[in-house]
Amino acid sequence: MKVGIVGNAERGVAWEKHLRPHRIVQEVDLCHRLQDIGAVDACLILDDSDQNLGVLLQGIRRGLNCFLISDQPTNTSQLETIHRAGKEAGVHIQFSHWPTLAPASQWMMDEMNRPNVLSINKEINHSQLIDPKKEFKHFWMDELGLCMKWINSGIHHIEAKEITIENKLPLIIHLFLRFDNGASVDIRVYTGAVENQHRRIATTKQKVLECDVPSQEVRLGRLNSGGHLYYEKHEFDPSKAAEKAALMFLKSIQMNRETPYTSYNAHQLSLYTERVEQRLKQFS
Numbered sequence: 315m316k317v318g319i320v321g322n323a324e325r326g327v328a329w330e331k332h333l334r335p336h337r338i339v340q341e342v343d344l345c346h347r348l349q350d351i352g353a354v355d356a357c358l359i360l361d362d363s364d365q366n367l368g369v370l371l372q373g374i375r376r377g378l379n380c381f382l383i384s385d386q387p388t389n390t391s392q393l394e395t396i397h398r399a400g401k402e403a404g405v406h407i408q409f410s411h412w413p414t415l416a417p418a419s420q421w422m423m424d425e426m427n428r429p430n431v432l433s434i435n436k437e438i439n440h441s442q443l444i445d446p447k448k449e450f451k452h453f454w455m456d457e458l459g460l461c462m463k464w465i466n467s468g469i470h471h472i473e474a475k476e477i478t479i480e481n482k483l484p485l486i487i488h489l490f491l492r493f494d495n496g497a498s499v500d501i502r503v504y505t506g507a508v509e510n511q512h513r514r515i516a517t518t519k520q521k522v523l524e525c526d527v528p529s530q531e532v533r534l535g536r537l538n539s540g541g542h543l544y545y546e547k548h549e550f551d552p553s554k555a556a557e558k559a560a561l562m563f564l565k566s567i568q569m570n571r572e573t574p575y576t577s578y579n580a581h582q583l584s585l586y587t588e589r590v591e592q593r594l595k596q597f598s
Contacts, residue, residue, distance in 0.1 A: 532547070
């Protein structure tokens, strides 16, 4: 396959290195602008600007299979347009929703089809935030996106509470979600911590998965013959996330199957992000 990479040269070189280990990739073309890309089988768009969805739409209308590598976009109307354009063009679209694309997450979703309960706790060191309001939103939004993708059911009830100190620094948010299939989710994000911590726990009536997100270590718990809980440990390499995400995208094109995080997933996440924000305003 011939792969085009559009965007900043330094980032482009880094992503080229992620592509090189895959035998499926025969040629990589790096360009600063989408207009400079020729005929390629897949296109990686590295763009964190406010215009990135417009660039993605241009690529789709050119008939390019596109992987947008950026923060998760939140423009619902543009995402709907992109989803429809992708369907009409018959191209594959992938978004870099890293909580879903991470190796540990992919393994957990294969191991446990749909959790009955998902509990997520993320604590961030208080000195690490540069743009607190924007970063805080993406913290909880990213977790919401993973829950929606994994449980794969509509949400019929949302409870949300956020505390912002002096209307400047978002400190904590607690979300509780009830899904149409009976599953429930709680998400807690706290930005005043001394140390970073990030843990996800998923359960069914048969087993439990516990993931330490920074290390990508997962514990799988089941009952043994004596009726006691025992755990198996599984380790994944966080540094391989980008390489594996690129491979999943290329394999989706090659096998003509859905990408791991589609334009539909991105659009639905944006819709429910708006609903959470509406709920937050009711209690602000």
